[in-house]
Amino acid sequence: MFEDKGVFKRTDKQVTQYKGVFLTDDNVNRRIFLQGEAGSGKTTFLSKLALDWCGEPHDISASDNSSLFFSDIDVLQSFVFVFHITLRNSVKQFDVYTLIKQQIIDSIYSQEDREKAYKLVNEIMKREQCLILLDGLDEWTGPGDHHNLPTLVVDHSKCVMLFSTRPWKLTVVKITDLDRYTSVQLEGVNKPFELSRLILGRLVDKDDLELKYSAFEHYIEKQKLGNLLSSPMMLSAIVCSFAEGVELKGSKCEIYILLLESLFKKANSEMRTFEQPPFPCFTETQYIQPNIDTLNRLAELAFHLLFVNAKENSLVFSISELRKFKLDEKEQKEFALQSGILSSARNAALLRPSSSFSFIHLSMQEFLAAYHISRNTDLVDGVISVYLNRQREAYCDISQVFIFLCGLDVTCAEKLSSMMDERHALSKTVHWYYACDFQSIILAGHREVVANGHNETFLRLSTFEFNQQISNTNDLHRIWTNNAANVISLEVKALFDYSASQMDLSLCRKLKRLVLIGDRHRDGILLKGNYTIKVFVCKVNSVYITNKVHAMCLYWAYKLNHD
Template sequence: MHQPKPCPNSICDDIRDEIIKKHRYKRPSWKNTSAEQWTSNHWELAKCFMPPDGYAGVSNIQGTDFNGVISVMMNCSHFDGTMSFIIASQQPSGPCLLTKAREISNSIRHSPTCKVQATDLNEIFKTMLAILEDSRVLAHDTDAQDAASKLKQLQNESTDISLTDVYQLLKESQEASEQACQVSAEAKVEIKTLMDKIRELENKFDNSQTCVKNVNPEMEDTIYAQKVLELRRRLIKHYTDNTQYVSVMQNHDISLMEIYATPAIHRVDTKKDGKRKKSEPVFTYKGMFYIEHESKQRIFIQGEPGKGKSTFASKLVLDWCNECISARGPTEKDTDFSDTETLKVFKFVFYIALRDSRNQRKVTDMIKKQIIEKIYFDKDVDSAHILLQTILEKEKCLVVQDGLDEWSDPEKEAGLPLLAASLQSIVLITTRPWKMSDDRLKNSQVDCLLEIEGVKDSFVLCRKVLDCLISDDLDRKVVQFTRYIHDNGLAGLLATPMLITPIVCLWVDNTYLTGSSCQIYTIIIDGMLKKANTQTEYFQDPPFQCFNNTKHIKPNLKQIESLSKAAFYLLLNIERENALVFSEADILKHISIEEKMFAITSGILSERTVSTLSYRPSTCSFFHTNVQEFLAAIHIASNEKLIYDVIVPYFDCHQNAWFEISHVFKFLCGLNINAANILSRAIDECQQQLYDRQHSICMKTVCQIQDFVTSGFVEH
């Protein structure tokens, strides 16, 4: 009797025993497998659960037929928990779906005619789809759902495909026959008979095509509905995978729903004279989308940097997803914007970040680039794009355009991305307030204007962030943090939600602030630098007061100077669409590849690869606009001559451009008050020149300039 070779590592016996234990009938097919490959090829283990004949030579799932794969699932008890039904060949209710599928496969493989009756074919489709759409695991598997989608398409269009293929095959036969030069008399008769039959079939084919064109509208509606459901499924998965979590600190993500705090939003009314005035607060989605029971097509949400515009947009998208799958998040009914059922009116919500589509004009092209190309295989992108346009024409959709201030028309004509007026979509646009003064943006295009001013209760958000960072004694920590904020006069900084997380994280790390915005961003940058270089050194004579007591900036001062120069020249780029999101080539004009990698490692700079069908270009941006503005202010503070050499010519090219650098001016006041005075004087001179040319002045513009100049001197 042949004895198995002993295992040199004494583990094969254990694996053998586990295989026997997992086999439903305790009879593994040992002659299929090679024990020597058990540790290197998992498919050698799977072959133990296949039929005993015909599978010894296969080495992977691609080389295994349907019967072999289905046998693994039926014979290995590991799969018992992966299907919603009991896996067994026989049970009181009849054989399970896997058994039925194997019987179908065997009957087709051994059929002498390879023909299937229409009723049997429908049963085959039903069985296979039931397996692919099983609720336990496969319903959530992208590959399985792709296969199910193709199977449904084949089921609904099988007759048309078959007839077309047959007709085309016979046409090719006819062409080949006509090219024959020498044939026998008997063959000529046969060819003539064949050609007569082809022409007869051609007439029938033409008639059948007419019938196809007049196919039952209900079938067309069914096919369309299936494609719509498939797109929604993919879209929801895309949003939940990419929007559901936010970063609290390095390598620490948390659900947006857990940390989200209620925003403070109010309506802004536009008077007949064009003036805008703050109006009533908005607490619900219904109050946002409807005014006096009438829906508005274009809704704008304006807000200063870091006030929560993008976060609110992301929360809305997730609320829509939860409504679609009937899985409500933790939102309580007594909180603002808890009426998520209002979002059910939208068949689709399409979220696009305008900063990632700076070279595009059409909304449909933006959706294709940012969404369709990410959720469909390349071969299906064009058909999905056509489906998108049909959906936008037929269905009520919401298009969220995040960051209008980070986009400008490549052809410098339109104030908004282009969306066909006949479409039924409602558009929600977030932007900084200065963009609302764009001459290309008409009052008639603004159906509803809202303003977000941060969160209703900053300390609620502080508590949620603290809850993510500490494991015990939360109430006592919240009291201590609240006292720290009030004692140091930092409450004003909490009005900007973006600053709350770093302020809380710094406090947890025993790093304390005094209230200056310059100091806040200095400490944020100082903390980020240690990710790229842990070396520490303190300034004896810091170039700016806010650099005092930092320990990572001095060892990396050369990199900070290079990044500040890049931030300045990119921010004041004549091509304004490249100011905030720029190509790798653009930033490498100002810094080296090594400095770019340093900035990316630290997190100060982010790099994103944009997937397209033909190539994968790379774009870069600073991790937040305020950081780019702070770094640009550092460069100006060290090079005052740039104010008249670069900034004033930039003002000459772009009317009212001084609003775009209002935050730069504020930071400059905290860094170098002399440079800030020079910039203030330059702005006043440009305003005077504009007045001399137009012989009039807008008091609103004057007040806005006064406001940001005042805020700058408060920073000082």
């Protein structure tokens, strides 16, 4: 990634070796961000890195050169120690050395030996180059003061910190000294069909593999599921469901229902279908209905943790939270743990040892929260509205909940999109560069709406950017058509193939910001109408305008020329 006015953007450079992560021109990168969306494999990548440093052998089943990816383990050997930290378990702590003491040393040594270990690790970190893996920056809140990132003390300046995070977090932490940071983006599975074939080979007879794999490729193309295969979690669910004869249509909700089904089956094999399923994606399920009461309690817990609880208790929580929703009872608690929806860890304590709990994955917690909202739509105007008002970037961190909501209850999602768009517009007003990519969130929500059988949606978006990185311009243009009257910002780049998209600016009665970036090798940006003015700004060649927006465009032409 490269930094541009406070925002990390993609480059065309693919990273396939550890040196591409840790070195720039043979100089060590001291602060590194590994960005990736939910389920893209960030935690798995950090675990693999730690295992490679330990020298653990890996079973390479593929016959080609895939084993060459991240094979330069010698780069890792330059680190004397690797410390793996899970940030969700210490959301208020900012000092990395204290994190290492609490999460690693205290779990290895007895009380009598810890002081010696503390001193030893401190001396090592002063003198040697160590690697600290900090997993889940987006799940970390900080102490609420000026510390917006976990930090090292000055004496430990030789150490390297590698953070994994969802991209939205980097837009709100207000990183300083950006030249000292390196960022890479994890996009998921590099060769999804090869991995699909490997997984399929474990699920079907060897003699049937080639025929099944050929049918799988055709199925993915027919159902247009290719964009989901980059996520390891999604890929596994799609392949396993195909092996069992279940065909998907591209809905994330549908896939998470399958994941939920497989987890419920582990804890209770009783089967029963819904006579009246609460949502369409529940229609073919067999193991959810017998456990619907537990599901509803878990969903209420998931929502409460994300939207009501303090941030530091939203992901890792105690038995008291289970007690609030009657999940502490033996039968309910055992079901949640045996199914794997919840995991439990023992907290070390001298006087009263206790257990902490968390959901199997943040995205599963977000899906369950969206399910609870869909069953209680008044929460949008109530609890969620209050949540969004707490902090400026709150609308960014609920993006996955919003996308799931689009697949469950489109009317509720439309209302939430309007509230989120209002906050996004305010954030843009403060600083145009530090707001998250809200357009991508709305696009993902739109695709989820369509995948769940809804032909029309009115998701709100008032800031548009048409450029060459948009994968489906038809989707964005449909959203534009429904939002033109509310648009306050429009950016159009000539490299974007907008030939099939007619944009009538006379509909944009609230437009406050217009950015046109043309291309000297092409015809520029043409906005057709009755009047013509020449604008030689930002490589824009010609602008043709309509009578209704003549004065507005003339003003922008004047302003751009003088700026």
